[in-house]
Amino acid sequence: MSLLSKLFGKAPDRAVEIESSGDHFNVPPGTTILERALAEGIAYPHDCTVGTCGSCRTRLISGKVEAITPFGYTLSREELEAGYILACQALPKSDLVLDVEIGSSADAQAVRQSATFFNASELTHDIRRVAIRVDKPINYRAGQYANVHWGDGSVHRSYSFADAPIAGGTTEPHFFIRHVPGGQFTDRLFGGSLPGEPLELDGPHGNFWLRDGKGPIICIAGGSGLAPLISLLQDAANRRVRRDCILLFGGRGERDLYAADAIAAIRSAWTASFDYWPVLSEETNPQYRSGFVTDYVPQALERLGPGAQGYMCGPPPMIDAGIHALTEAGIGLPDIHYDKFTDASTGA
Numbered sequence: 001m002s003l004l005s006k007l008f009g010k011a012p013d014r015a016v017e018i019e020s021s022g023d024h025f026n027v028p029p030g031t032t033i034l035e036r037a038l039a040e041g042i043a044y045p046h047d048c049t050v051g052t053c054g055s056c057r058t059r060l061i062s063g064k065v066e067a068i069t070p071f072g073y074t075l076s077r078e079e080l081e082a083g084y085i086l087a088c089q090a091l092p093k094s095d096l097v098l099d100v101e102i103g104s105s106a107d108a109q110a111v112r113q114s115a116t117f118f119n120a121s122e123l124t125h126d127i128r129r130v131a132i133r134v135d136k137p138i139n140y141r142a143g144q145y146a147n148v149h150w151g152d153g154s155v156h157r158s159y160s161f162a163d164a165p166i167a168g169g170t171t172e173p174h175f176f177i178r179h180v181p182g183g184q185f186t187d188r189l190f191g192g193s194l195p196g197e198p199l200e201l202d203g204p205h206g207n208f209w210l211r212d213g214k215g216p217i218i219c220i221a222g223g224s225g226l227a228p229l230i231s232l233l234q235d236a237a238n239r240r241v242r243r244d245c246i247l248l249f250g251g252r253g254e255r256d257l258y259a260a261d262a263i264a265a266i267r268s269a270w271t272a273s274f275d276y277w278p279v280l281s282e283e284t285n286p287q288y289r290s291g292f293v294t295d296y297v298p299q300a301l302e303r304l305g306p307g308a309q310g311y312m313c314g315p316p317p318m319i320d321a322g323i324h325a326l327t328e329a330g331i332g333l334p335d336i337h338y339d340k341f342t343d344a345s346t347g348a
């Protein structure tokens, strides 16, 4: 702290270093790490900016921060204990050294454009495959998501792309959308009021994609969380990624299982071993495993062998249980990637 700051009580700027990328910047008092990084033109991962999506998850290597809203709404106990913070909610209280994966300049920039609902088909009693049309082709990495805005455009909901990306992008992205009773957007979709309504789509967003590696892959999905995993696995199969994989899917009963054809196509194109383990939590059926999907993490990892990376998408409690099971089994947090499908009830 400078002598002037000490004398007049003005808090000093804090120096921030991102160890992995070598970026340096100063953060003035009252400014979050994310705000300052973006102002410096750094491709810091982010989306919601209000502490609910987890995109800006960052490991604090050294230094102190103050949280505007508690990180624990979004981060798991294991992440908090390992020093993870949310950059959009963190005010530096000392100089900081951070570890975060900064985006590459080759990544597609998010574009917001007008969109229309095109069609929807039933996948299960409460999940639909929905096509939305846009004018400009949208490019994304397998696993990413887009935000759909409606009404006056001030609110949005996030939906993960459900297909492998295609060269040149698509003007008709597909999403798997689950009905959340009482939900603002999905009540509209399932109530049939979306056709004809002007929408906007902005994306791509998110840092959920398949990392490089040679080790096996364990994928865990619940409900509509299968969408980004199908996209990721279809893309990996197209690219002839040669890594053993187990896809675990959790549903309450048999009626929650879907996308069997897409999973069978991935399995037949996969160049290493590929297993699909559906798990039912509320029905006993000799065809399927029963219990919670995350109960089968130890067994799957034993089958896959060491050096696995974990990929998960779905409801927040499933992700938290998955992080717990994967870390208990010895997988480090940097090898665990997920999108938590948070909704308006999460922070509340």
Ligand SMILES: Cc1cc2nc3c(=O)[nH]c(=O)nc-3n(C[C@H](O)[C@H](O)[C@H](O)COP(=O)(O)OP(=O)(O)OC[C@H]3O[C@@H](n4cnc5c(N)ncnc54)[C@H](O)[C@@H]3O)c2cc1C
Pocket (backbone or CB within 6 Å): 052, 053, 145, 157, 158, 159, 160, 161, 175, 176, 177, 178, 179, 180, 181, 182, 183, 184, 185, 186, 187, 206, 224, 225, 227, 228, 339, 340, 341, 342, 343, 344, 345, 346, 348
């Ligand atoms: C990165 C990301 C990717 C996602 N991808 C997908 C996807 O591919 N497919 C998918 O189906 N979903 C996905 N989601 C979830 C999706 O964005 C929506 O949150 C979900 O569809 C619900 O939206 P809604 O407007 O229908 O419900 P909301 O309006 O968000 O309401 C959800 C529930 O919360 C209740 N609620 C509202 N306000 C409060 C409050 N103050 N207190 C308590 N309860 C309240 C509502 O009654 C309702 O039951 C994703 C989310 C994220 C963050």
Ligand code: FES
Pocket (backbone or CB within 6 Å): 045, 046, 047, 048, 049, 050, 051, 052, 053, 054, 055, 056, 057, 074, 086, 087, 088, 089
């Ligand atoms: S950008 Fe920080 S939690 Fe969403």
